[in-house]
Amino acid sequence: MSENLEELAGRYREILRHAVYLVRSIDAEGEISTGLVGTLNMVCGGPLRVSDIAKKAGIRVPSATEQIIKLEAAGLVARSADASDARVVLVSLTELGRQKLSDANARRNASMAAALRSLTETEREAVKAAIPAIDKLNSVLGAVRQS
Amino acid sequence: MSENLEELAGRYREILRHAVYLVRSIDAEGEISTGLVGTLNMVCGGPLRVSDIAKKAGIRVPSATEQIIKLEAAGLVARSADASDARVVLVSLTELGRQKLSDANARRNASMAAALRSLTETEREAVKAAIPAIDKLNSVLGAVRQS
């Protein structure tokens, strides 16, 4: 059983490594980088604090600040003060940001969807079924990273 | 159905981006970086040309050269001339490189296996079942990338 786990770990790492540069090359087609789109997606549902963005992205606060400054310079997000706590900075999506995000997501998802279309229905179901598990796996790996 | 595909594409891209980042940070615990291990894995089966390494890794030739120089400085690979073409440089794994590669792979698989262990059996099965599909997905994306 432990042997199976090692093998599964190796195979999972393998496909992940492969997927790295594939996704990167797809994302390279657009104007906004992957990381920035990720940040935009986070603030899509409403204003977020810088520290929350950092936590969700799995990066440090200064790195999040840097991204936010870039996005603000591009007019895609706005920074505002929190009424109840003057230390926090709330980051929200601008209308332009909403448009750009929508465009970027549509373009990237279209590329991926095209690839998914060439899979069989069974294979697509397998990918779909694995997503919650991989998500949990990410959480576990993220928790380890904290220590 | 097309709507489902778009949504699946988005969720898949999301977890992938996250997973890639996490795996990289876990790998940071070791002495050799993810990219360098990938290169070592490539030359594991025999000498390769710099341009072939670049192509397999999905990076440009100068970037590959840079990696190889680092690996050579660390004594993990050796550069040699090709008898039939004086322009090409063949990169091969040294004995030390083989040891370090083996160690690195084992350590990384162990980390991942530990994370997998915290999943339920059902979740592990879901991940396992998705691997062939994701592998195929990678191939499709890779084929698109060629054009």
Add this chain to the structure above:
DNA sequence: CCTATGTCAGCACGACTGATATTC
């Protein structure tokens, strides 16, 4: 006084493009 939050400064790594040799 101590903690939390965010920003700034400086650094490291890894990719890229452009400019050379060198060889085919």
Add this chain to the structure above:
DNA sequence: CGAATATCAGTCGTGCTGACATAG
């Protein structure tokens, strides 16, 4: 001579740590 191969030089993006100001 033009194409292919590899390298060097310089740049950029994006993460990090450490230091700092400000607010709780």
